[in-house]
Structures are given as C-alpha cells and as structure tokens.
Amino acid sequence: MEAGVRPRIVVIGSGNVASHLAPALDTHVGDVVQVMSRDLSHVRRLAGALRGAVAVDRPQDVISDADLYVMSVSDDNIAPLLDRLDCRQGLWMHTSGSVPMTVFEGHALRYGVLYPLQTFSRDVAVDMRRVPFFVEGSDDVEALTIHDIAARISSSVHYADSLVRRQLHVAAVFACNFTCQMWAEADEILQRAGLPFSTLLPLIEATFDKVRQVCPADALTGPARRGDRNVIAAHMEMLPMPQREIYRCISERIIDRYHDEHGI
Amino acid sequence: MEAGVRPRIVVIGSGNVASHLAPALDTHVGDVVQVMSRDLSHVRRLAGALRGAVAVDRPQDVISDADLYVMSVSDDNIAPLLDRLDCRQGLWMHTSGSVPMTVFEGHALRYGVLYPLQTFSRDVAVDMRRVPFFVEGSDDVEALTIHDIAARISSSVHYADSLVRRQLHVAAVFACNFTCQMWAEADEILQRAGLPFSTLLPLIEATFDKVRQVCPADALTGPARRGDRNVIAAHMEMLPMPQREIYRCISERIIDRYHDEHGI
Numbered sequence: 056m057e058a059g060v061r062p063r064i065v066v067i068g069s070g071n072v073a074s075h076l077a078p079a080l081d082t083h084v085g086d087v088v089q090v091m092s093r094d095l096s097h098v099r100r101l102a103g104a105l106r107g108a109v110a111v112d113r114p115q116d117v118i119s120d121a122d123l124y125v126m127s128v129s130d131d132n133i134a135p136l137l138d139r140l141d142c143r144q145g146l147w148m149h150t151s152g153s154v155p156m157t158v159f160e161g162h163a164l165r166y167g168v169l170y171p172l173q174t175f176s177r178d179v180a181v182d183m184r185r186v187p188f189f190v191e192g193s194d195d196v197e198a199l200t201i202h203d204i205a206a207r208i209s210s211s212v213h214y215a216d217s218l219v220r221r222q223l224h225v226a227a228v229f230a231c232n233f234t235c236q237m238w239a240e241a242d243e244i245l246q247r248a249g250l251p252f253s254t255l256l257p258l259i260e261a262t263f264d265k266v267r268q269v270c271p272a273d274a275l276t277g278p279a280r281r282g283d284r285n286v287i288a289a290h291m292e293m294l295p296m297p298q299r300e301i302y303r304c305i306s307e308r309i310i311d312r313y314h315d316e317h318g319i
Numbered sequence: 320m321e322a323g324v325r326p327r328i329v330v331i332g333s334g335n336v337a338s339h340l341a342p343a344l345d346t347h348v349g350d351v352v353q354v355m356s357r358d359l360s361h362v363r364r365l366a367g368a369l370r371g372a373v374a375v376d377r378p379q380d381v382i383s384d385a386d387l388y389v390m391s392v393s394d395d396n397i398a399p400l401l402d403r404l405d406c407r408q409g410l411w412m413h414t415s416g417s418v419p420m421t422v423f424e425g426h427a428l429r430y431g432v433l434y435p436l437q438t439f440s441r442d443v444a445v446d447m448r449r450v451p452f453f454v455e456g457s458d459d460v461e462a463l464t465i466h467d468i469a470a471r472i473s474s475s476v477h478y479a480d481s482l483v484r485r486q487l488h489v490a491a492v493f494a495c496n497f498t499c500q501m502w503a504e505a506d507e508i509l510q511r512a513g514l515p516f517s518t519l520l521p522l523i524e525a526t527f528d529k530v531r532q533v534c535p536a537d538a539l540t541g542p543a544r545r546g547d548r549n550v551i552a553a554h555m556e557m558l559p560m561p562q563r564e565i566y567r568c569i570s571e572r573i574i575d576r577y578h579d580e581h582g583i
Contacts, residue, residue, distance in 0.1 A: 130550050131547065174525055179529050187521060226508040227541075228543075230519045231526045235539045238498070245490050248490075258438060263524070265443050266502055271499050272503045278496075281393060290485075290489045297571075302497075304565055305565060
C-alpha cells in the first residue's frame, strides 16, 4: 500500500466475521467500496453501515481493480467463489483458520491470510484492538503488507503459516465453541431443574478468572479431577443421553490424565 | 443462633472449599474455634490464618459442644467421618453438591446443607458475596438458620432440596470443570504449535462476554454449528487420541442438535 493513499477494499461475505471486519477495515485501513454476498439482505445491511460501500450479490459484479480483497465466507465456499472471480489484480486475503493459503494458487497473483482468532456474532460488540490476528503472505512483501493491515486494526499481530494457523483454529474450537457447548449442556440441565442460566455466571466468571492466573490444568477441580467415581456414577445416572456420553467421555479423559487407574 | 451471641464454629476439612469458607464464617458468622483435618500441615495453615482456631487431626479430638459444625471434606469421607464424630449437639452442615442431606440421619439431630456453587482453589481469591449458596435443613427452623448463615456470607442465597442441588452440581461440572478441561485441551494443542495459552485469552473472554448477553446456544459458533464437515474431518485428522475422540463426541452432539443429517 502506498503511504498516504487510502486503498480501495472489497469485502466478500456478510456473515459474522465480515460484519465485524468490514467496519474495522473501513475505519482503519481504507475505503470499503463494495461488499459482495449471495445473501442480499445481509449484504445490504452491511454495506449500508459503511460509508459509500455498494452491495452486490453476484461474483461477476465484483470490481476487478480494487487494491485489497478480503474474503470472509465459509471455508467450503472459498475455492468455488475464486473460480468465479477475476483475481488478477489486487491483494487477496481470506480470513479462515483452516483453509491453506494455497487455495489462491492459480487464481490470484498476490495473496495471503488475515486470520482473526476470535468468535464473532453479528450483534455482539468485539474490541478489535485486542483480537489476535495471524497473517501470512504469498511472499515477504505481501506478508508485510497484510501484517501492516492487521496492525492498523489490532495491537496483537503475529505471523503464522497455514499449519500453525490450523492448529490455532482447532485450539480455538476447544477453547470457544466446545466451551460454549458445555455451557449449553449446563443450561439444559438447569432448565430441567427450573433454574435460570444466570445462576452459573459467578461460577463461570471465577473459572475464567482462574485461567488468567494459573494454567487450565491447575485450575481444574471437580469429581473427575479428584477421581471421585461415586459422584461420577451418580451424575451419569441422572443424565439423559447424549449428555451422559459427553460426561463420560470428558470425565474419562480427566481421570486418565490425573489418576493411575483407568476407566470410570 | 441467639441474637448478639457469636456462635462457636468447628470446621471439618482443610481443602479448597474449607480454606475459603472458614475465613468467611469466622469474619461474618461466628468464631471458628477448631479446624479438624487428617492433613496436619493443611489444617495448621488454615487454623493459623484464623483468630484463635485450634488445629486437630483426629475425629475424637473434635469438641462436642460447638454451635455450628461445617463439614467440607470429599463426598466419600462424609459418612465414615460421621461414624467417628459425636454429633448429638449443635447444627451440622456439609457443603457437598451431590451428597443428600439424609447422610446425617442417625448421627446428628439438627442438620442441613450449605452448598456454595463455586470453584475454589486454595490460592485464588474468590468474592464470597457473589457466590450463590443453596441451602436446606432438617426442618424449617434449621433451614432458616442455615439460610441466615449463608446470607451473612453471600448476597445470593437460595433454598434447594437434595435433588435440585445434585442437578446444580452436575450443571456446574459442565459449566466449570469440563470448560476448564476444554481449555486444557486447547493449551496442549497450542503447546504443540509452540504458542502460549495466553494467545487464547481474548477469545475466551469474548466467549464469556457473549453468554452474559445471549444464551449459550445462541452464542455458539464454529465448524460443528455451521455443519462444516470438511473442517471437522480435517481437525480430527490433526488430533491425536484421546483429543480426537473428545472432538468427535462434542461435534456430533452439536451437529445432532442444530442440523438434520446425523453423523460426522
């Protein structure tokens, strides 16, 4: 990017990531001039929230002379979309944790990855300055440019190749998605007891406070950590499937890790 | 408890719960005069942190004329200990999530449960005012007394019978212990990639922020939520056992819940 010139940016996608990233790009990096997504209502809403961005819903309507192209679509859609886009100009990036950078080979000449390690839901605010970004580029120049783009949005930018990025993504699935599912299971159990989920918030907050101070293995407490098989058996008896199976699977993992005797 | 008279309290146990509860009882409820635990170094440390509490390590040395007895020992030790204690006087409580109140039958005359829904680690501070306590008593008078005790420690006190309490406990295992284990799995994966666990803290913080605003089911994102089987397959291929099995088990649960087609 030339110093002093605001790059023209096209955002492809209008989902959870795009809806947070597009405003950040527009504010800190350049002018988002176009947003493309097959979901016309989503893309119109997103473009409408940006100054001067045009909403389009067909790949053939994407302009070919922008400076930066940021693709935030589901992993499976990246390659099929690239087949239908004119990628010869500009610097192309996707924001996926799991898709290798090489997906751009044979399509774009200059490309890379701009991966925000964060969970985005359309209507929940996120402080982008604190989101860790992991970047790579098709060569050192592109890597540096993408690093610079990320550094305008966030104070936490790191280089990571596609293999490391995929490991980050799977770690994030455990740390965020599966954690959320554990809370959803707890919510279901509480609903059966007629109690609101908010009952658990002080406990969840304290659990989070702990892992800011000690590593997760040291923060772990509870029946499986203590090897208390009577409590584990009583809990499993209370639970319907498939919660019982999830309880068994994770408790067995904890017991195997912290206790000599195996099996529940 | 008589108004204006500070009750004399015996704490039995010196583990994670006792080490947080004993100081709170001593400050807000009465005088902890004795702490009993088979672990002499732990019990001495705990008694030493209280004004005028004596440390003992044998059940037969527990005084029989205190007003309140609070047992915070592992679930399996409650009944065997009661066999060796003189419980005829005073109000007896345990702090377990899963042990029914009836464990005291045939031992104590006045008894109940004082269950803090919280994770305690000895060296991590907890704001006891915000810990939800769930209480029950052998009759209405005892229930009211235990409610009063809890209300001196915390601003969040609720009645719950042994069945509801057990459901709370199993919900807490999912919300706290299993969440912690998800973070421990993520930590292991990051260690293999040479990255520190702190990389994930903004993500974990955002995940927690979300469930303060929306229910966990609505906060859930990620490959399984999207039904993205290619990413799931690629992630599972990367993971060694037993992480692969945990990944499969939870992803299958999410897909079953949110998508029509079954199986990964």
